[in-house]
Amino acid sequence: MTGLISVAGAAVVDSLDNPKRLLVARRSAPPQFAGMWEFPGGKLEAGESFEEALHRELLEELGITVRLGSEVEPDTGSAWPLNERAAMRVWFAELLDGEPRPLQDHNELCWVPLGNPEEAFALPWIPADLPIVRALLERVASGLLG
Numbered sequence: 001m002t003g004l005i006s007v008a009g010a011a012v013v014d015s016l017d018n019p020k021r022l023l024v025a026r027r028s029a030p031p032q033f034a035g036m037w038e039f040p041g042g043k044l045e046a047g048e049s050f051e052e053a054l055h056r057e058l059l060e061e062l063g064i065t066v067r068l069g070s071e072v073e074p075d076t077g078s079a080w081p082l083n084e085r086a087a088m089r090v091w092f093a094e095l096l097d098g099e100p101r102p103l104q105d106h107n108e109l110c111w112v113p114l115g116n117p118e119e120a121f122a123l124p125w126i127p128a129d130l131p132i133v134r135a136l137l138e139r140v141a142s143g144l145l146g
């Protein structure tokens, strides 16, 4: 990922052992992303690991703490390309503490039922996220997110 901005994203589920719902967030800014749904998370700060960035972002953005599960990886490499300048690594995460609220960068949150992929795909996602949504739904169907 040399030269690319590193972004960490979380596929927050209600339970890693028996996931039924996925928490997704609607961006409020910047203008080109406002109104689109995404995985909560954000850019790594200097010296931070992906995991550290995720814990920080989830607390700042949603007021929650989580336990991280396995990574949702693409077929090649570990990062999902987002655009010409950024790539994102995504982990499953189980909500541990806090009631998720859109504190920063988002104006709505939604728990999407994982048993109904049409409902997940019906949301206007940031287009770059769609392959990630597809991959994570496959992972959920095959179990073992912990």
Ligand SMILES: Nc1nc2c([nH]c(=O)n2[C@H]2C[C@H](O)[C@@H](COP(=O)(O)OP(=O)(O)OP(=O)(O)O)O2)c(=O)[nH]1
Residues within 6 Å of the ligand: 007, 008, 009, 033, 037, 038, 039, 040, 041, 042, 043, 044, 057, 082, 083, 086, 088, 105, 126, 128, 129
């Ligand atoms: N968090 C997140 N960002 C995504 C997703 N999909 C996607 O293309 N992006 C893009 C949008 C942004 O260009 C970049 C992440 O930026 P961000 O605005 O979330 O990062 P940040 O919280 O650290 O914010 P800032 O410091 O730039 O204000 O990645 C996604 O699912 N989640």
